[in-house]
Amino acid sequence: MNLPSPCVVILVGPGAAGKSTWALEHFPADTIVSSDRLRAVAGSGEDDITASADAFDLLEQIVRLRLARGLTTVIDTLGLDQERRTAWLALARSHGLACVAVAFDTSAEECRLRNRLRAKRIPADVLASQLRNWPTVRAALDTEGYDEVLLPQAVRVVPEAFVSASAALVRQQERPTGLRFGLHLGEFPAGREGMSDWLRVVASTAEAVGFDAIYVMDHFRQIPQVGRAWDDFLESWTTLAYLAACTSHVRLGTLVSGITYRNVAHLGKIAATLDVLSGGRAVCGIGLAWFEAEHKAYGWDFPSVNDRYALLEDALRLLPVMWGPGNKAFHGKLLDVPDTSCYPRPLQDPLPLLVGGGGEKRTLRLAARYASAANVFGSADDVRHKSDVLRAHCVAAGREPAEVALTHLSTVLVGKDDQELAASVERLRPRRQDPAKYAASVHAGTVEDQIGRFRELAEAGAAEVMIRLPDLDASPEQATAVLERMAPVIEAFH
Template identity: 65%
Template sequence: MTLRLPSPCLVVLAGPAAAGKSTWAAAQFPADAIVSSDRLRAVVGSGEDDITASADAFALLEEIVVRRAARGLTTVIDTTGLDAARREGWRVLARTHRMACVAVAFDAPAAQVRARNRARPHPVPAAVLTAQLRAWPGVRDALAGEGFDLLIEPEPVRVLAPAFATATDAAVRQRERPVGLRFALHLSTFPGGAATLAPRLREIATGAEAAGFDAIYVMDHFRQIPQVGRAWDDFLESWTTLAWLAACTERVRLGTLVTGVTYRNTGHLAKIVATLDVLSGGRAVCGLGLGWFAAEHAAYGWEFPPVARRYALLEDALAALPQLWGPGGKPFHGTVLDLPDTACYPRPLQEHVPIVLGGGGERRTLRLAARYADAANVLGDLATVARKAAVLREHCRVTGRAVELSHLTTALVGSDPAGVDALVERLRPRGADPARFAAQCHAGTVEDQIGRFRELADAGVAEVVVRLPDLVDAEPLGRMAQVISAF
């Protein structure tokens, strides 16, 4: 079984020369993550066996370790690790930069160590190795009490983002005591050029249905947002795109995550949603949010009201939309919204069009969700999601309504660890730390993702909305289908 280490971490190898440290490190970590005193002797001296260069090599090692830790990079310190003062310094350094510090004890038999040393082209002097072997039992016994976050033997390891720290146990729970969780696909980019967008979207939409997704959501923006891409990247209008997807699909629900309340007249929005619902056979979902992208408003000449007025408009829209989708046409008079006639025919096929309120504000947005919406969509890590679930439950206790929790996240899914590493290397921006990029996009195997999503389900999430960073065609949907099938 492969042991999971948190990313980033500082890994201290401890054991006599020829105990197998360098061989193990090379098999478990990228070469650039390993800082070796032997290799640094070759940098500052005449070769790895140049003992006279040891002081300079260790000074350089310490400098490299300090600088890597400051950058939040996982680092493996490949020395004997026999010096207690050095070990303490590395633990302090890790704490300073909020990194886990892991010790790996290489407790190889003395005879094996001596035999390996003799087989080296340039063996460690026998007297030096004997001294290390004599010191090792004391070091080995001391490691457990020195305050390392983890003390392990040289076994297979994977360095994973904190989101996957307990995913193995959660995946086992899902196999043994499965729970349900709905999955929605989130489309936030439209690469490939305008000429190929329509067939590509059809391929992805039909692939998403085949993979088991329950819904497809698109962002409601008019230019790409800076968190995802460039303002001049190809970006499709949301509700027109959903109409196209309705023609391409048969089962998935279709909606925005989420429509900014400032972008369209509320009556017009109600008509758009009702039309989509009729033409899709009753599959429309209305996502609604406060609106935040000031630059987009400025570019298109739209008013971008202060927060208080946007909240007033949002609450009015939440109250007015069900009336617009209902029978008759009686007027609606809200705080800032005035609709003299709310007739909207044809009415939606659904008796009740679901409303998803986007945003995790605990005092205002989640309170509005508890009063008006069918689901609240929130961001954040597992702890944040669990806290917002508790806040939403309390608001629902006050209103007496049941409102689901939805969670928007990213998942880069690989079939196995090597596949995950290959995806990260291919997709990461130039100069980006692979581990940091992997953490940002939640890169993990199918099993990793099953565990992470089970933990979200345990936290109260009913629907997880997933963005797949490698979704340029339908191929990634096959790997995601393996995750979905576990739920």
């Protein structure tokens, strides 16, 4: 069973029921707060009953601190005191954390046998009292308001995006659905000398493992969410032309070109040229543009939001005219193009126009009226909502909703198993960032987790998922291995 990260897990059961053993089998030791272990800290050892009060004071303080930091915490005590349990539950709720209780319904006979085998036994009368009270405690758990009351089964703590992935994985295995995959490149770590070889290896491997498209981020310096302004960063459309020569069938596009970066008619010519030279594989992604510091650095105007929306609508109307026959003039709200000649015309008719952004009142409305696709972010629930909004805009614009695809962009870290995944998270996370929070930010999951998550996105309305792989580093060999880990995920949908 998958539990959301972070969460609070309260172990409940009589002595010798197996709580500590189960906890260590399923959770990192650092997440477990054990009253026995704290007796050893406050007293002379785990069996120093005289240190119990101090140990519980330490336990309560540690639990408070961990929950305030949003850290997964396993509370390993007898858990038989209802007042303590409900206080931990209330504390979890106050910090917005999921809270589950694990009920150890170990038989009285088994508990007594285990106790007899201990070097330091629980006094027989104490254990007998716990066993007598257990049925009452067990019944109370179901009424106390936990998210789940579990038996000591196999569990994993995973980012929220994967909590229901196991069931979605089964649905994909039993009733497969299709989904396109695009590789999103927003970092170029190989250095100037190795850049072209690295990019060629990445592109050819991505095509070989089944990616349907490669997209590049259209900026002129690295964005602060990803790296430093002086990190190596390639111009997008030039890079796509190089990728066209390195590949044979993946689609190639920007995700997305800021509408303020280029003369729009010139952008139309660039995209048409790429489409011809790539054999009809270009995707023209455009968006509102947001990176004001980049505009200032390059000496470009950064118009108001309203003016950029007007420019975006003009571009969405102009580009199909540029790619069509003739040389008729175009007059928009802000753009005037006296002669829209653009030969050779694109091979695709129409050349796909993708709008980046999930703004529901204006961005998705423009996509519904003029574009082939709209790209959004967020959870499966977010995608489902955006899909409904986009569909409504399509109907209002007199277009069939099926004419405008919904696509989704996210970061994805893939591991073949939990151990490999944990090692990758530890290697990649910033020093000051909690591993669980980093794992959530990059959607760190196993191959099976990812299949389940992408199935949920497909069910929510996504026709294509574009993914950024944070471990795609400077070594061509390592980059190849990272891309190959995606192969079984993609294969599950093809």
